[in-house]
Amino acid sequence: MSRSFSDWATWHQMEIFDASKSAWREGEKALIARACRQFGACVPPSPFGPGDDCALLGRGAFLQNVFATSDAVIFGRHFDADAPPRRVGEKLVKRNASDIAAMGAAPKFALLCAICSKDVSADWLDEFCRGAGQCADRLGIKIVGGDMASVPERFFSAHMTLLGDSDFPALLREGARAGDKICVTGALGFSRESGRHLDFEPRIAEGGFLARRSCALSRGAEGASACTDISDGVAADLKNLLSPETCALLYSERIPRAEFGGLRASLERALCDGEDYELLFAWRGEFGPLEREWRGNFECEICEMGKIFDASEFARRFGIPDARQCAREIFVSENGRPPARFSRGGFSH
Amino acid sequence: MSRSFSDWATWHQMEIFDASKSAWREGEKALIARACRQFGACVPPSPFGPGDDCALLGRGAFLQNVFATSDAVIFGRHFDADAPPRRVGEKLVKRNASDIAAMGAAPKFALLCAICSKDVSADWLDEFCRGAGQCADRLGIKIVGGDMASVPERFFSAHMTLLGDSDFPALLREGARAGDKICVTGALGFSRESGRHLDFEPRIAEGGFLARRSCALSRGAEGASACTDISDGVAADLKNLLSPETCALLYSERIPRAEFGGLRASLERALCDGEDYELLFAWRGEFGPLEREWRGNFECEICEMGKIFDASEFARRFGIPDARQCAREIFVSENGRPPARFSRGGFSH
Structure with a gap:
C-alpha cells in the first residue's frame, strides 16, 4: 500500500501495536471517552449520541424516534469453547434487545457482522446462526444485513447493530430525582x-x-x-x-x-x-x-x-x-x- | 459457564475450531447464503434484507425509507501496519458511505464497534478516531454509538453500521434490462x-x-x-x-x-x-x-x-x-x- 512522504512521516511515529502505550491503560470508560473526543464534532450529546443504553435518532426526516445500539459476543471474552453455539447466537440478539428494552422501545431490524477465522467449523457456525435467527424471529426482529470477514485462525466475534422504535418518548438513564x-x-x-x-x-x-x-x-x-x-x-x-x-x-x-x-x-x-x-x-x-x-x-x-x-x-x-x-x-x-x-x-x- | 445435560450432548459434537470442517470451504458467498438459511424466517428478501448494497427498512412506523449497511476494516485484511491510521479511519467511513451512495441515499447516522487488543497504541487509536470523525463530519454523518471490546494481542478491527435516508425510492441493483x-x-x-x-x-x-x-x-x-x-x-x-x-x-x-x-x-x-x-x-x-x-x-x-x-x-x-x-x-x-x-x-x- 502506497504512501506520500507526509504520510510516511506521520506513520513513522505510529506503530499500531505498542503495549507500552496501550490504549486500554486507563480502562474502558476512559478509552471510549477519549475516542469520542477524537471523533470530534460528529458525536452528538446523549441521548442522541453515546451515553445511554441506545442512541436516539431524532433529527432526520425518516429517522424519527429510532433507537440504535450495538453489542458483540467475542470468543474468549463473552463466551468460551464450552458454550453451546445456539445459546451464543441467542445471547448476541438478547443483549442488544435488552438495551433497546431499557429505553422502552421494541426491537425491529438487525445487522449482524461476524469475524470468523478460517478454522471455525461450519457446524458450529450453523448452530450459532440458528440460535440467532430463531431468537430474532421470536422477538420480532428482522436480520436485514451484515458482513462476514475472515482472519487466519482461532477467532470468532459477532457484532449486532439493532434498531428499534417506540410510540413513546425514550425512557432515559437521566431523569431520576430525590425521593424516587x-x-x-x-x-x-x-x-x-x-x-x-x-x-x-x-x-x-x-x-x-x-x-x-x-x-x-x-x-x-x-x-x-x-x-x-x-x-x-x-x-x-x-x-x-x-x-x-x-x-x-x-x-x-x-x-x-x-x-x-x-x-x-x-x-x-x-x-x-x-x-x-x-x-x-x-x-x-x-x-x-x-x-x-x-x-x-x-x-x-x-x-x-x-x-x-x-x-x-x-x-x-x-x-x-x-x-x-x-x-x-x-x-x-x-x-x-x-x-x-x-x-x-x-x-x- | 454451566450447561444442562442436553446442551452437553450437543456441545460434544460441536468444537468451535475445526479446520477440517471450515465454514469458509466454499467461499464467502456460500458462507453468507448458508448463514442466511440458518437465520431462517427472520431474514427478509432483498432489498429489505441481504443482497443489495444496503438493506431498505421499509415496513415500520418510524423506519420508512431508511437504508442500512455494515462494513469493516480489519488489520491484516483491509489495511496493514504501513497504512496511516487516519486514512484507515476515513476508509471505514467511506466504504460504508459508498454503499449508501450506491442506492441513491444520503448517510446520516453511524455506530462504530471496534475490537482492539490490549497492545494497540493509544496514539494510533487517536489518529484512527480522528480520521473517522473528521471524515464523518465532512460527509454529514453523526457517530451516535458503538462499542469497544478488548482481546489479548495484535488485533484491530472496526465495524461501522451506517444508516441513511433519501427523498427518492431506493436505486437497486435489480432493474436493468436489455438495451440499457x-x-x-x-x-x-x-x-x-x-x-x-x-x-x-x-x-x-x-x-x-x-x-x-x-x-x-x-x-x-x-x-x-x-x-x-x-x-x-x-x-x-x-x-x-x-x-x-x-x-x-x-x-x-x-x-x-x-x-x-x-x-x-x-x-x-x-x-x-x-x-x-x-x-x-x-x-x-x-x-x-x-x-x-x-x-x-x-x-x-x-x-x-x-x-x-x-x-x-x-x-x-x-x-x-x-x-x-x-x-x-x-x-x-x-x-x-x-x-x-x-x-x-x-x-x-
Whole structure:
C-alpha cells in the first residue's frame, strides 16, 4: 500500500501495536471517552449520541424516534469453547434487545457482522446462526444485513447493530430525582454459574410498560423517571441513574438475590456479578399500586430495593461531614443499621 | 459457564475450531447464503434484507425509507501496519458511505464497534478516531454509538453500521434490462498501488442524482435503472446488475483505466482489482444528454462503457450455440473484434 512522504512521516511515529502505550491503560470508560473526543464534532450529546443504553435518532426526516445500539459476543471474552453455539447466537440478539428494552422501545431490524477465522467449523457456525435467527424471529426482529470477514485462525466475534422504535418518548438513564424509588426486575447475581448470562430474557414488554408510564410524569401522575439494563452489575449501572446532586440508598434485605445450587447470592455477588440483563429503574410514586399492576401484566418479579436521596440532605441526615463524598455514590443499609458506602470492592465503612 | 445435560450432548459434537470442517470451504458467498438459511424466517428478501448494497427498512412506523449497511476494516485484511491510521479511519467511513451512495441515499447516522487488543497504541487509536470523525463530519454523518471490546494481542478491527435516508425510492441493483447502457464513474484499477483504496471519495451526490433520475423511468423518461458500487471489481460487481435473462457487453477501448506511476491499468486490472468504490450503473436512454448534465453538476468523470443484451439474442447474433452460456455473463469486445467472455481469470475465447 502506497504512501506520500507526509504520510510516511506521520506513520513513522505510529506503530499500531505498542503495549507500552496501550490504549486500554486507563480502562474502558476512559478509552471510549477519549475516542469520542477524537471523533470530534460528529458525536452528538446523549441521548442522541453515546451515553445511554441506545442512541436516539431524532433529527432526520425518516429517522424519527429510532433507537440504535450495538453489542458483540467475542470468543474468549463473552463466551468460551464450552458454550453451546445456539445459546451464543441467542445471547448476541438478547443483549442488544435488552438495551433497546431499557429505553422502552421494541426491537425491529438487525445487522449482524461476524469475524470468523478460517478454522471455525461450519457446524458450529450453523448452530450459532440458528440460535440467532430463531431468537430474532421470536422477538420480532428482522436480520436485514451484515458482513462476514475472515482472519487466519482461532477467532470468532459477532457484532449486532439493532434498531428499534417506540410510540413513546425514550425512557432515559437521566431523569431520576430525590425521593424516587429504586426498583429492579428479576433476581441478581450468579449469572455465570447459573448460565443465566446465556439464558436471560430481555424485558421488552416490561420496558415498553415503563416508557408508557413515564409519559404520565409530565401530567403529574406517577411513573418511571429513569431506566437502564444491568450489564455491569447494580454497583456500576445504578451510578448511571444518579445525577451529581443525588445518591442512592439500597436496603440490604430487599435486594432480590438469585439462588443457584442451593446457595443464595451474597450482597457483593448480587450487586457486582453483572450480566443480569434485568431492568433497573427509578419510580416516582407509590410502589404498591405499581406492583399490583405489574403482577397483572408480567410474570417476572419486581422489587423496590431502595431510594434516591439528595446528596447534601443524605450527608446531613447520616452525619457524613462532606456532602461531596455522597454525590453519585451507592449506600447500603443492612437490617436498619446506618448506611455504608458500597462499591465494586465491597463496603467502605 | 454451566450447561444442562442436553446442551452437553450437543456441545460434544460441536468444537468451535475445526479446520477440517471450515465454514469458509466454499467461499464467502456460500458462507453468507448458508448463514442466511440458518437465520431462517427472520431474514427478509432483498432489498429489505441481504443482497443489495444496503438493506431498505421499509415496513415500520418510524423506519420508512431508511437504508442500512455494515462494513469493516480489519488489520491484516483491509489495511496493514504501513497504512496511516487516519486514512484507515476515513476508509471505514467511506466504504460504508459508498454503499449508501450506491442506492441513491444520503448517510446520516453511524455506530462504530471496534475490537482492539490490549497492545494497540493509544496514539494510533487517536489518529484512527480522528480520521473517522473528521471524515464523518465532512460527509454529514453523526457517530451516535458503538462499542469497544478488548482481546489479548495484535488485533484491530472496526465495524461501522451506517444508516441513511433519501427523498427518492431506493436505486437497486435489480432493474436493468436489455438495451440499457452500462456506465461508470471515475477510472478503474490500481486501487492498491495508487493508494486510492484509502483515498477514494464516495459518490454521494452522484448517487442522489441517479436515484432522482431513476424516478423518471416510471413516467417513460430517461433514467438510471440499476446501480451498485464497485468493491470486488467490475468483473464481479457487474454480474449483480444482470438478471438470468441478460448479459453484458463491454467495449474494451471505452473502459476508463486508472494510471499510476506512468502506467495505464491493463483490462484485467481495470476489471478485477476492485476497491474502486466508483458507481456502476445502467442507464436507459441516450448517453449524450446524461453526459452533458453530469458535467454541469459533477467533477468526476462518467463513461458509457457497454450495453446490456438479452442473452438469447446475444447468443444468436454472435453465433454462440447455447444461450445459457451467455446468461449473466460479461463479454468484452476489443477494438471491434467479436466479443469474448471475460471473468476474473481473464478471457475465455
